[in-house]
Amino acid sequence: MSGRGDSEISETRKEQSEKPEHNHAEELVDAEEPDDPEGPADDVEDPADGEEDLDEPAQVARRARWTAAVTGALLALAGLAASTLRATGSAPVLVPAAYALGAAVCALAAFLGSRGRTRRALWLLVTGVMVMALGDQFD
Template identity: 75%
Template sequence: MDGRGDSEIQDVVDSAEDARRARWTATGTGALLALAGLAASVLRLTGSAPALVPGAYAFGAFVCALASVLGSRGRTRRALWLLIVGAMVMALGDQFD
């Protein structure tokens, strides 16, 4: 006997599943926002928008891609903050249009 009860083992398993789910969520959300930012950057680049607008979308997409990489490595809190910053940069860039 190692002194662990069934509930303690279940808590460890639940914690591991929660961490895995958080990593997948951060990775997927970061990749989705990065692709959306790149698509918006290309669309704005072909239009008559100022150069700052597609640049902001591209930079926001880069930040979201970085968040996706960090999320896949288990740095989910930092990934969350980078996702927020990336989305804010893209939204701010859209205001200049």
């Protein structure tokens, strides 16, 4: 058996190619714009025109890598600082160890984020902060 099984389709490919294409996007634009006596304002610049460069996939990926790397580095530094402060105090040994472990996980997330593994970096950042929070509960 060859061809389509739909009995409702009566147009052949030749008939479909002869028809002018209908653009639904133009209808939506025309339907949303109110009647303007001056006509369409084509000379007005769209503020979103300058944002096209920011939405390129390469730009988005670069921004995600930088965000993951910087966030991981900041959380790692914060964890190391908290670990040092808790180690000099009267806290149990488990508390500074948890902060140090969480900081190490966040440092690993920063490394992976800088290499483009941003999803894994995100989950490692969440895990690192959770380890630090759990260690803080033992205080």
